[in-house]
Amino acid sequence: MSTFFPSQLSAITFIVQEFFFRILQIFKANHVSLLLCSCLIAYLATFYFKNNHRKVYLLDFACYKPGPECICTKEMFIDRSLHTGHFRDESIDFQRRILDKSGFGQKTYVPESLLRIPPEFSLVEKRKETETVIIGAIDELLAKTHVKARDIGILVVNSCVFIPTPSLSAMIVNHYKLRDNILSYNLGGMGCGAGLISLDLAQRLLQVHPNSYALVISTENINVGWYFGNERSMLVSNCLFRMGGAAILLSNISSDYYRSKYHLRQTFRTHKGHDDDCYNSVIQREDEEHITGVALSKDLMRVAGEALKANIQLLGKSVLPLSEQLKFLAILIAKKFLKKKIKPYTPNFKLAFEHFCIHTGGRAVQDELQKHLDLDDWLMEPSRMTLYRFGNTSSSSIWYELAYCEAKGRIKKSDRIWQIQFGSGFKCNSAVWRALRTIDHTKEKNPWSDEIHEFPVKF
Template identity: 25%
Template sequence: MAPVVRGLGIANPPLYVSQSEAFEFYSSHFTLGTDEKALYRRLLLDGPIRGRYVGMDRKEDACDTDPDRLNARFLKYARRTAAAAAAKALDEARLCAADIGGLVVNTCTGYLCPGLTSYVSEDLALGHGVRTLDIAGMGCGAALPNLEAAAGLLALDGEKPVLSIAVEMCSATLFMGADPMLIVSNSIFGDGAAAAILQRDGAGGGLVRVLDFASGVYPSYRGQLQYRQEGGRLRNVLGLKVPHIGARTAHEVLRRLLERRRITHDAVKWWAVHAGGTAVLDQIERELGLDPRALRFSLDVFQTYGNMSSASVLFVLKRIIEEGRPCGGDLGVLLSFGAGFSAFAVLVEFL
């Protein structure tokens, strides 16, 4: 029996920085070369993003390069933001903490042992009997395999719903340097969390029915998109080919999913695609032959929040539900890709 998403919550850390504020800060607090400053100006002042939420007490925290303090900041804001998103999902689902039987959390922007499930289960008072699973190292695509793992936990014991949380504090991986890929990363990534509650179909209520999953891993492209350790810190690697690779691999995974379900491309009415950037969305639109308006919710999320890594795709789904208002029975696809190189697709039916 297909699981149902009963509640969907999103949250961001409280500090909001407009792109113009970010440009002013970088210009005044770091020594930038002429080319660096010109690229920051183009991305921050002339780009589509209006601003981003960041997990910092104050903007000056962006100057801190101490790995221990960065990881402490990651923990502080990741657990708070994840718990806030989860609380909203519980409220929408009209459930309480005692109703939850499983918790799956993914992140790639900080390392903890124990993982975030230990902290989030404590913050939400989920109880000692909750099943937990931490997912790390899957990058921007991880929310969708998280949902699949949550569906697996639900299949083991379908009596209690499972809470699936994607949370990223990309600001904890800010890495200054003249490399254009660093400048792009510092200009587009933001922080956020999204939480979905999965329950058995037929238990009452729900937003979407999760029909099927598909995924693919392409190690030959690993070097195009990854974090690497440098001086005890995470440094983002964002290759120029990422939009093309992401679109091509996502298309391949999607094709397998639709063929398995014997569904035509035209039958899909709603597209929740990872809001990785305008180049990414443009390439996916071309690769899939989509109408220009098909990805408007992804673009809107990118313009409003920046790229929140794995959380982004669920922000898009939330916006589709609230603003697109799909009809019951409409089919939708969630698409994401990330480190690995990996790509993921989920087929859903709106309720």
Template identity: 25%
Template structure:
């Protein structure tokens, strides 16, 4: 889904409202995003760039009138149920292919993560079926936590491996954010519609020594709540999809609080910021990256992997930071440290310190 094309289609949707058209143009043009991906067939574009048109023909977009529709939450969740299962499976298969020495039959635990839909039996159950895992594999699902949820999942996985050195934990995050695109004149909805995308990513966590491929040691984790921001980022179930609150104040709140949020993580390991070689920041949006960079006084280019993921994929909620870590893994040298973080409702700041194996 080309960002330029999505911008022009949305401007046409708002007809003669020049104020909204200018706002849409600014939000999409300054987003730092070039491409996003979607499972919604209607949103597949006929061509790249600004000249493309969504194909439409379904419940989300009418190509004849060039207007977006407002399908019910059930319609959206039915598509989630159909599309999420193959995405969870594909992400899991990819990480298994990229991890020498570990196979599907080695997996002892499955942790799935998603905040964009519901069904039961859930994705944890179907991963056991689709990957032919042992039926006694322990299964867990983290739902409705938001963009930071990969960190609780990795913390759970590390705890399982600390308790049982033979454990092999499969963590899979899959988010279908574009299912919940909603239109309106309020800034929160327009901002969310300009950045969120669909995607899936996976990780294998084990106490066993890596036998090849890219790997990190999960050295430490931390979590905190910012003093303000509870009303500035929220996620609830509405009649026409999930309703998001994504205030334009979020970047400023993060700038003011990010240094104090990260300090306990580094302090627990006896490290200073200067001893961290890489920064894996969840690219919730271009302004968030700019403000975190400023709040931590990071050098120019320190967030290049995050900005690349934002450019090429947009904000895929919980899966996004795993995309960032994959890019860093390909560039980091053995022994180099990564400070990773993501943000979500609350405002919650989850962070982790990783060391390249």
């Protein structure tokens, strides 16, 4: 190691002082130079801090797959609904028609307690359902990543309608004996879009807590969400939602880049709750007989379209090629300022993404999004097959779709993935990922692994 002698140190100090003195003299004599230099420093500082945030990686994720004892065919669903004794004949017929149009197959899952005769809806069964899903998904995730539970520093859990005391996040802390200083959050009442809200929260926390792992859990509870009345707007939820959940492990540790699957590029959140129609489009309330359920408005498709439009305007600025942005801007100007009657231009998002994981809200939602985004059947396949095989698993559905892409061997290094969800409120949320490596589907274990050869199916 070299050493500076006092004479050398004095010489260096003098040179540095002389340099800054002369720079100062130049700026005093030339205010324009001072202003330009200040602007340059401000720009470089802004650019540095904007682009030097901690990167967030997805090490792996796991989707819970219930056992065969939880399989519920369409016929079983109608039979168990009859055995509750709560539904009129016309309500049973209505649910049968909804199932026929749902896009469901014959192997979706409900809690075992709902398949008993008569079905059981106790608090014990509600807890059992959620704990089984959550612990099953986390156990598989920890086995995949070889991360110890005690190393997890951030925990975010979302479940819309089941909010017990102690919370679900506390249940996880207790079961896995997580550390005392864990940052634990439990999100409720945010609908199917809560999965990406949880992801966004975890990402923000990872930006300010270095060298951390964040565990994100997305699930829903079928027991709690079941409606026993006869109002049609509430009966739809019974037909669409099914049992499922996902566990996702994120990291901001730079060395995890080499073993992670994806890099989380950006999240985009849009909230239309200021509009009364949007706010009331999906709402939990009582019917005329004071029975609680979740009502879906007839305006839901229009509301979803408006929320999607607002979300992709944010998204497009960051992900679309310049040529697409210019086309969109030109038509917007022509319509707004030149008062031209021109059909709104939908940007070609196929230029920005190789894969689309679109929320499995139902077959009608999928049809509308396919039309709006001009997606071919291959790009819609993960969403449609997830709805067919697992039903609408609420906030976790997009992870079953990404698992489908992996099981099919579709994910290649540098591929871009767009996850999009809708939720009550009304919200539309997006996440943008880039694959860090090609996923070897022969080595992957996920809910599709043992049956992926059967898909896609035609229905």
